[in-house]
Amino acid sequence: MKKHFTLQLSPEEAYQPEVFKNTLLKRAGIPLDSPHAYARQTRRSIDARGRKVKVNIEAELFINERPGSLLDYQPTYQNVGNAEPILIVGAGPAGLFAALRAIELGVKPILIERGKDVRARRRDLAAINKEHIVNPDSNYCFGEGGAGTYSDGKLYTRSKKRGDIRRIMEIFVAHGATEEILVDAHPHIGTNKLPVLVAELRESILAHGGEILFNTRVEDFILDGEEMKGVVTQDGEKITGLGVILATGHSARDIFELLYKRKIHIEAKPFALGVRIEHSQNLIDKIQYHCEIDRGPYLPASSYSLVQQTELQGKQRGVFSFCMCPGGFIVPAATAPGELVVNGMSPSRRDSRFANSGMVVSVELEDLPQYQHHGPLAAMYFQAAVEKAAWEAGGKTQVAPAQRMVDFVHGKISGSLLDTSYQPGLNSVNMHEVLPDFIAARMAMAFRSFGQKMKGYFTNEAQLIGVESRTSSPVRIPRERESFEHPQIKRLYPCGEGAGYAGGIVSAAMDGERCAERLIAAYAKNKGSF
Known part of the structure; x- marks a missing residue:
């Protein structure tokens, strides 16, 4: 019963x-x-x-009966070692799930990843944190699992029309995630557990005949007229297949440059830029849970979501929290020397004493007149300029510029900074000199409003740490609405966050599956069942 x-x-x-x-x-x-x-x-x-x-x-x-599994999905992977190949550039969530879907459909995925496998990648992350050395091919953004591996591991999305969310969740559970992610309204896996899960996804791909090439950077495309036949790696190796799924993530600037150089149509895209805000988790818990001392032993670390419309020079722009990480850490997310980028992540237990969130301002292309000569790369060059300014303000290392929140609003350099989860350290500066004027002014407006919405949020016991600039891709690689194929280059399938079609682990995974389905439906001789 x-x-x-x-x-x-x-x-x-x-x-x-x-x-x-x-x-x-x-x-x-x-x-x-x-x-x-x-x-x-x-x-x-x-x-x-x-x-x-x-x-x-x-x-x-x-x-008088035992409950069955919550899982409905049972993978039907077949061996595709001798099947027709497709190329997938990038082994983040979009690339990994595109590869698994290709295997289900009887096609061999060749996954090409510029970075290292998830275990070897850890040494490069340690080098960023401790020695301030940025490996441009292996960092918090590049490597097996992409930026999602070392993140909070949030698994919720608003992209409900883009695919089967439950299916993605169940594939994660089949590869080691707990069934709790099928229960919680806002599930997450945690940065401590994601590497193991990513390795299991890799093993499924390899065990069924897929191929994964680590430390392999794409440096050119093989074009036959207006068809993409394959790619050329940094060693000059030519790899060909039925088509190319380009799932390189939002930080692969060299790929955007390559597309522009090869006259493959791309577009500048609005995005958002700002800082990370760090409070004590106890303060956020007191605000959100209305508790006087602490949240107690049963409630999870609390989160928040804030948004405020601001008007400046007759232009409305949103200021909003992004990728809130309760009980988390701020990490250095630069992908090249000479830039400073911060991001947030949380372990599965969310048991850090810090809470952090991106706090960013919408950036429209009309806000960037001085960058318009860069054409479709205008927003990317703006993004890069702000990251360079942050690097210089921090002392030309991975030490991040920072300022207490109330001090920022009043334009006062903080005499001291708070304890932080950001391991490379902080340098007290006037963040108005790091951030573009229209970004800083809108953030200062919004902080006062946030303090009214969340009593206690606007405080000098919180600090801004900059810059949070990799919220989404500053470039869109266009594709046809139904076929997902590039409108100019056949057999090219722009995919995931880097192409401008996803905004997180789940939406990227769903997009990867759909790109694989469309490519295989269009060009494979032997198509599996959809």
Whole structure:
């Protein structure tokens, strides 16, 4: 027998398995000592709008039967070692999921990744943090798993029309993620667990005949008229296939330059730029959970989402939080020497004493008149200029420029800075001299409003750490609406965040699957079942 429940519980009832089970048994009128009773949650979300935090639960209670798996999806990977190949450039979420989908459809993926495998990549991350050395091919953005591997591992998306979200989640679970990601309304995996999961995805690709080339950077395309036949690597090797899925991520500036040089149509794209804001997690918990001391042992580290429209010189632009990392860390995300970029990540337990979030301003192409001579690379060159300014302000290392929040609004250099999760260290500066004027002015406007929306948020016990500039790609690689193929170059399939068609792990993974499906449907002789 199975019973369904929709409940609103206290955190103690929701997050203690035995207490939760007894709560369901009481609601069902079943003795607490029933020997063959099993309870599980199928959906969970936190409601912190009232003075007391509640947890909304959808649940199932099984009597005299064991619950089956929450998984519906069962992978049907076949061996494609001798099948027709497609090329996938970039082994981030889009590339990995494109490769798995190709295997399902009977086509061999050749995955080409400029960086190292996830284990070897760790040494280069340590070098950035400790020695301030940036390897342009192996860093927080480049390498197996892409930028998503060393991130919070957020798995929620608004892109519900782009693909099957549940399928993506279940593939993650099949490769080692916990079933909790199928339950939580805002699931995440955590940067400590993502490398293992990424390695399992790789093993599935290799075990079924796919090929992965690490330390292999694409430096040219093989074009036959207006068809893309393959790529040329840094060693001069020519690799050909049925077509190319270009899933290089939002930071592969050399690929954008190559496309422009080869006269392959690309477009400048609006994006957003700002800083990371770091508070103590305890302060954010007090604001969000209305607690006086701490959030207690049951509630997870709290998050927030803020947005404010600002008007400057008659132009409306949004200022908004981005990629909020509760219980997380700020990390150096530069992809080349001579630039400074910060990003956020969280471990699975979100147990750092710091909370950080990107706080960014929308940048439209009309905001960049002095960069228009760069054509479709205008926004990219603007982005690069701000990152260089941040690097110089930090002391020409990976030390980041920083300023306390209230000091920033008042234009005052902070006499001292707070403790930080950012390992390379901070340098106290006037961030108005680092950020473009229209960015800094809008952020200063927004911070006061955020302090009204979240009492206690606008405080000198928070600091700005800059710059957060890799929010999305500053370039769009166009593609046809239905076929996903580039409108000018046949057999080229722009994909994921770098092409301007995704904004996170799940949406990138879904886009990778769809690009693989479209390419294979158009050009493969032997197509698997869709």
